[in-house]
Amino acid sequence: MTDLDFKKTGGLIPAIAQDFETGDVLMLAYMNEAAWKETLASGMATYFSRSRQSLWKKGETSGNQQIVKEIRVDCDNDTVLLKVEQRGGAACHKGYRSCFYKKIIDENSIEIVEPKIFDPKEVYK
Amino acid sequence: MTDLDFKKTGGLIPAIAQDFETGDVLMLAYMNEAAWKETLASGMATYFSRSRQSLWKKGETSGNQQIVKEIRVDCDNDTVLLKVEQRGGAACHKGYRSCFYKKIIDENSIEIVEPKIFDPKEVYK
Numbered sequence: 001m002t003d004l005d006f007k008k009t010g011g012l013i014p015a016i017a018q019d020f021e022t023g024d025v026l027m028l029a030y031m032n033e034a035a036w037k038e039t040l041a042s043g044m045a046t047y048f049s050r051s052r053q054s055l056w057k058k059g060e061t062s063g064n065q066q067i068v069k070e071i072r073v074d075c076d077n078d079t080v081l082l083k084v085e086q087r088g089g090a091a092c093h094k095g096y097r098s099c100f101y102k103k104i105i106d107e108n109s110i111e112i113v114e115p116k117i118f119d120p121k122e123v124y125k
Numbered sequence: 126m127t128d129l130d131f132k133k134t135g136g137l138i139p140a141i142a143q144d145f146e147t148g149d150v151l152m153l154a155y156m157n158e159a160a161w162k163e164t165l166a167s168g169m170a171t172y173f174s175r176s177r178q179s180l181w182k183k184g185e186t187s188g189n190q191q192i193v194k195e196i197r198v199d200c201d202n203d204t205v206l207l208k209v210e211q212r213g214g215a216a217c218h219k220g221y222r223s224c225f226y227k228k229i230i231d232e233n234s235i236e237i238v239e240p241k242i243f244d245p246k247e248v249y250k
Contacts, residue, residue, distance in 0.1 A: 014139050014153060016141055016153065022148070023147070023148025023149065024148065025141060025143055025150065025206055027199070028139060028141065028199065070229075071228070072225035072227060072229070072238075073227045074152070074153065074224040074225050074227070075217050075219045075221070075224045076224075079153045079224070079225075081150055092200050099199040099200045099201075099204070100206045101200070102197060102198045102199070102200075103195065103196070103197055104195075104196040104197070104198060107165055110198065
């Protein structure tokens, strides 16, 4: 088993999901050890939801699953990078392809720089 | 001031550094509010070192600074994505371009898939 350092950050490590083709960073979520094992075993990105305090099989509700194409681990074994195929075209629960759809313009302003792929009200009923 | 949610994670939020040209994810580090403000003000990636418990102007020792080209903020305002120009060709303190130089082959094996750019012993004296 590939040993990750879950202890340093109280049981959860950050996991970055990146589009395996375009290189776009889609989102960041957290994994506990169970989520990590489930991701390895299933080949589908599985996180730990901090708000629900439970395993989160990404896309279970929305259909926007992430098929894991490659996994990288960082130098300190406390961060994971998943290169994924994003089903449904959107990773973000707010309907955008990437959660990082807001660009800092200056200290006081932000601009939305990505188009909305779906309407969250239609997907999460 | 762009409001980030530093409270959710005890004062520190994850910041992903991505090469602004290639899209390669270089590293993940953490920012407290002071690091965020310093990054905005200086245009140079500044983090908070958890091990040293102090502000960490990336590249101050190694010369491998990160010039911030663009900043994205995620949907929940609790993760930052920096698109950077990586000076010196390497972001990782172990001498690799990216901290994510280890690829998971299977549950029991990891392979180093990037070349070493510098020898840490020569840089951190």
